[in-house]
Amino acid sequence: MPVEDKMAVRNIGQKKRRTDLVIIILGLVVLALPFLRFTTREYILSVLTFVFIYTTLGQSWNILGGFAKQFSLGHAAFFGLGAFFTAFGCHLGVPALASLVIAGILVALVSYPLGRICFSAKGPYFTIITLALAEIFRIIFLWRPELSGSEGMTLPVNFFSKNTNMYYLALIMAAGSILVAFLIGRSNLGLSLRSIGDDEDASAELGVSVLYAKSITLFMSAGMAALAGGTYGIFIQYLSPNDVFSIIYSLDAIFISIVGGAGLSFGPFIGALLFSILEETLNPLAPGAHLLFLGSILIAIMFLLPNGLLSLVYKTGTQTGPMAIRIVRKEKKEGSAPRVV
Amino acid sequence: MLEIKNLAVGYGHLQVLHDVSLILSGGEVVALLGGNGAGKTTTLRAVMGILPPWSGEVFFAGQPIHHFKTPAVVSLGLAYVPEGKSVFPKMTVLENLELAVHSAEAQSLKNKTLEEVFELFPQLREGSKPKQLAGTLSGGEQRMLVVARGLMARPRLLLLDEPSLGLAPKLVQDLFATIRKIHQQGMSIFLVEQNVHLSLQLAGRGYVLEHGRIVLEGQAKELVEMDHIKQAYLGI
Amino acid sequence: MDYGTLFFQLLMTGIFLSSLYVLMTFGLTLIFGVMEIVNFAHGSFAILGGYACLLTATKLGIDPFIALLPVTLFMAIVGFLTFRLFTRYTFDVGDAHVVHYYALLLIISNILALIFGLDYRFIQSPYGYEQLHLGTLKYPLIKIFVTALSLATVVGVSLFIRYSTTGKRIRAVSQSKESAEILGIDSLSVRQTAWVIGIASAGLMGALVGLVNPFSPYAGTTYLITAFTVAILGGMGSMFGTIIAGFIVGMTESLFSIILPSQITPVIAFIIIIVALTIRPEGLFSRS
Numbered sequence: 001m002p003v004e005d006k007m008a009v010r011n012i013g014q015k016k017r018r019t020d021l022v023i024i025i026l027g028l029v030v031l032a033l034p035f036l037r038f039t040t041r042e043y044i045l046s047v048l049t050f051v052f053i054y055t056t057l058g059q060s061w062n063i064l065g066g067f068a069k070q071f072s073l074g075h076a077a078f079f080g081l082g083a084f085f086t087a088f089g090c091h092l093g094v095p096a097l098a099s100l101v102i103a104g105i106l107v108a109l110v111s112y113p114l115g116r117i118c119f120s121a122k123g124p125y126f127t128i129i130t131l132a133l134a135e136i137f138r139i140i141f142l143w144r145p146e147l148s149g150s151e152g153m154t155l156p157v158n159f160f161s162k163n164t165n166m167y168y169l170a171l172i173m174a175a176g177s178i179l180v181a182f183l184i185g186r187s188n189l190g191l192s193l194r195s196i197g198d199d200e201d202a203s204a205e206l207g208v209s210v211l212y213a214k215s216i217t218l219f220m221s222a223g224m225a226a227l228a229g230g231t232y233g234i235f236i237q238y239l240s241p242n243d244v245f246s247i248i249y250s251l252d253a254i255f256i257s258i259v260g261g262a263g264l265s266f267g268p269f270i271g272a273l274l275f276s277i278l279e280e281t282l283n284p285l286a287p288g289a290h291l292l293f294l295g296s297i298l299i300a301i302m303f304l305l306p307n308g309l310l311s312l313v314y315k316t317g318t319q320t321g322p323m324a325i326r327i328v329r330k331e332k333k334e335g336s337a338p339r340v341v
Numbered sequence: 342m343l344e345i346k347n348l349a350v351g352y353g354h355l356q357v358l359h360d361v362s363l364i365l366s367g368g369e370v371v372a373l374l375g376g377n378g379a380g381k382t383t384t385l386r387a388v389m390g391i392l393p394p395w396s397g398e399v400f401f402a403g404q405p406i407h408h409f410k411t412p413a414v415v416s417l418g419l420a421y422v423p424e425g426k427s428v429f430p431k432m433t434v435l436e437n438l439e440l441a442v443h444s445a446e447a448q449s450l451k452n453k454t455l456e457e458v459f460e461l462f463p464q465l466r467e468g469s470k471p472k473q474l475a476g477t478l479s480g481g482e483q484r485m486l487v488v489a490r491g492l493m494a495r496p497r498l499l500l501l502d503e504p505s506l507g508l509a510p511k512l513v514q515d516l517f518a519t520i521r522k523i524h525q526q527g528m529s530i531f532l533v534e535q536n537v538h539l540s541l542q543l544a545g546r547g548y549v550l551e552h553g554r555i556v557l558e559g560q561a562k563e564l565v566e567m568d569h570i571k572q573a574y575l576g577i
Numbered sequence: 578m579d580y581g582t583l584f585f586q587l588l589m590t591g592i593f594l595s596s597l598y599v600l601m602t603f604g605l606t607l608i609f610g611v612m613e614i615v616n617f618a619h620g621s622f623a624i625l626g627g628y629a630c631l632l633t634a635t636k637l638g639i640d641p642f643i644a645l646l647p648v649t650l651f652m653a654i655v656g657f658l659t660f661r662l663f664t665r666y667t668f669d670v671g672d673a674h675v676v677h678y679y680a681l682l683l684i685i686s687n688i689l690a691l692i693f694g695l696d697y698r699f700i701q702s703p704y705g706y707e708q709l710h711l712g713t714l715k716y717p718l719i720k721i722f723v724t725a726l727s728l729a730t731v732v733g734v735s736l737f738i739r740y741s742t743t744g745k746r747i748r749a750v751s752q753s754k755e756s757a758e759i760l761g762i763d764s765l766s767v768r769q770t771a772w773v774i775g776i777a778s779a780g781l782m783g784a785l786v787g788l789v790n791p792f793s794p795y796a797g798t799t800y801l802i803t804a805f806t807v808a809i810l811g812g813m814g815s816m817f818g819t820i821i822a823g824f825i826v827g828m829t830e831s832l833f834s835i836i837l838p839s840q841i842t843p844v845i846a847f848i849i850i851i852v853a854l855t856i857r858p859e860g861l862f863s864r865s
Contacts, residue, residue, distance in 0.1 A: 071675045117851055124615040127675045128805045132847045135802055247798055254676055286691055295683030302677055415761030427756040429749050440749050441760045
């Protein structure tokens with residue numbers, strides 16, 4: 001039988017249940033946390049800092065992959081670059097915050113020529129190139145001692161070395177990323193991105209400037225990932241190419257974004273929470289155990305709850321969602337009956 | 342032989358066929374006519390199991406086939422010759438023909454079938470044609486190949502989808518002459534066409550489809566008479 | 578070292594590398610050609626094959642080359658299972674499938690990591706240190722065996738696809754799935770066959786590489802990237818293009834290996850992709 005009409009775009013994000021109050025309370029708790037006194041305070045603050053960093057990383061993937069279906073497997077490249085550029089800045093004597101911001105901007109700028117290369121390739125080619133990119137940076141940084149070599153690089157102690165300041169920095173960054181994603185979602189750019197994600201060729205024919213939309217989104221995405229990377233570097237104060245350029249971060253970004261809810265601005269936060277919980281509980285057990293879980297959960301989510309956990313609460317773009325399995329991708333593909341998840 | 346009852350089919354949100362019913366008996370040539378977008382190809386695809394019906398039934402030799410997938414429908418003895426260029430371009434003429442042979446019966450009779458097919462379409466046997474890549478054949482030859490390929494499975498019912506489309510008039514004449522020969526050899530044919538004259542010359546009975554509904558049916562001779570009146574209506 | 582010897586070394590290394598790259602990419606291209614899926618987990622299947630060979634050879638105490646037979650069989654079974662349990666559900670997803678297969682990569686890699694740990698392993702063989710002598714020229718025997726096997730497999734699979742009935746059905750489905758179905762070909766079963774061949778060849782490749790290079794659970798990514806380079810260069814979906822591209826990449830890498838350290842070689846592959854895609858976005862022999 002005929003599929004129900006797709007939701008109007010502006011309905012995206014409408015709440016299915018009354019969760020506003022919960023969010024506000026949560027928000028206040030999070031803000032006030034450093035001022036509360038309880039025994040595991042340091043540990044919780046530290047974990048939450050990671051959550052915020054991961055949120056930002058996930059968000060950076062989200063705006064490209066969740067909205068426009070440009071699936072990057074190489075966000076670790078931007079994450080790592082942001083980390084190292086921040087480190088270089090600090091070593092040159094530039095204050096940590098400034099280093100971070102400059103690193104973010106630099107990486108965003110670097111993304112432009114990379115985008116030109118990557119975006120000329122469609123679909124899976126884009127993913128392949130981004131994957132290769134992260135690997136290349138890892139190898140180059142590992143190879144050249146000036147860039148850190150295999151010994152890695154430490155960051156000098158700075159204003160943010162105090163846990164509280166770090167916590168708020170990460171918090172602001174995460175909140176900022178959610179805001180950016182939210183604004184994009186509401187804007188014309190967001191509309192363009194969603195239509196590109198739906199059917200790129202049709203969008204181009206309708207007059208959407210595809211290259212511009214993708215490029216500017218990549219710009220923001222790379223910048224965001226770089227900020228996440230830089231913050232990470234400032235936090236743990238030691239960087240190694242095998243760590244920050246590892247494909248693990250690329251996966252993290254994807255996991256966080258999809259499991260939380262791709263295409264929704266709050267999704268990455270939920271995803272980051274789940275991710276951190278998993279990492280903290282499973283990692284001590286065995287190497288790679290938590291990654292195994294991540295992969296399995298990711299697959300399970302994509303088959304069962306394609307719009308992520310948040311779809312239990314919020315309405316998502318279309319009835320069938322961005323990642324849904326049982327969807328007819330192109331309606332002109334004959335021979336498939338429409339089946340709704 | 343073939344019976345379609347109250348068939349409704351569509352793509353996505355779009356319903357193309359509303360309540361289509363028709364019958365084809367063994368040995369007949371039945372024509373399904375109509376303008377562009379009327380739903381003719383959709384009907385054939387539904388019969389073949391390429392499109393799942395929204396409602397209604399299809400029977401072949403008394404057996405309900407509307408829930409069958411395409412390989413099952415083919416194994417019952419239906420062969421579909423789609424419109425346009427549907428040869429496998431990077432495979433040779435011979436390979437294209439051989440690909441249609443599946444059932445044990447067809448396998449054992451393969452060489453005989455090839456002979457028969459080449460009798461009907463001698464152009465496909467000329468020179469080095471059999472080893473030529475199908476994509477390099479002319480439009481007319483490709484059309485012949487697609488029809489020939491349909492015959493290779495030794496079907497009981499041949500579904501032809503707009504065989505004349507895009508062919509030069511002389512080629513169309515030749516092709517229809519060959520189709521007539523195929524019918525005379527005992528094949529039942531379900532012919533979907535926009536070319537009303539040629540189809541009604543060949544067919545015994547016809548149906549006219551418009552906007553997904555049968556609006557006319559009858560003996561070919563009668564339909565031809567009506568044709569003069571309905572000329573504008575059918576948009577020929 | 579005189580130029581003659583140098584040339585010989587470069588040539589042999591080039592052929593060695595090329596044969597491995599072609600074997601690796603073959604499976605990838607076959608799968609993409611038949612079902613439009615980019616198997617991001619391909620590298621991890623290769624590594625799985627490597628560990629399977631390691632286990633078989635050490636536990637049974639047999640020559641690893643003989644172990645290759647049961648290993649390939651094992652990988653074929655793995656292919657069958659993954660197809661029925663996973664792959665066939667990803668056909669309707671469109672571009673999003675990259676995430677599914679990336680998740681699969683993680684699952685496989687980490688199962689291996691849990692079982693075998695993160696250390697680099699190596700498959701020992703009786704001919705490990707012997708060289709083939711041709712007058713004054715010499716080259717490690719094991720690399721010659723590996724090259725020969727890779728080439729034989731590639732040729733074998735190519736012939737199969739070209740001349741066997743199943744092979745023709747595979748080609749038909751990859752050229753036009755719908756036309757094939759209209760003829761009554763069961764496209765799901767054809768896709769399954771293609772997938773199984775692809776996975777088995779990946780596993781075989783991993784085992785062969787394991788005889789020459791140490792590997793670890795996560796080493797699949799490097800193979801993957803090179804395979805992608807070759808696949809893109811040759812045009813995703815073209816078996817012939819894969820062979821040509823494989824040799825281009827293999828030979829180029831061999832050439833550059835005298836100037837640059839070996840860790841840098843993926844960078845060369847990467848540069849090749851960039852250049853190739855800029856000049857001709859569809860690859861050398863794309864299927865359109």
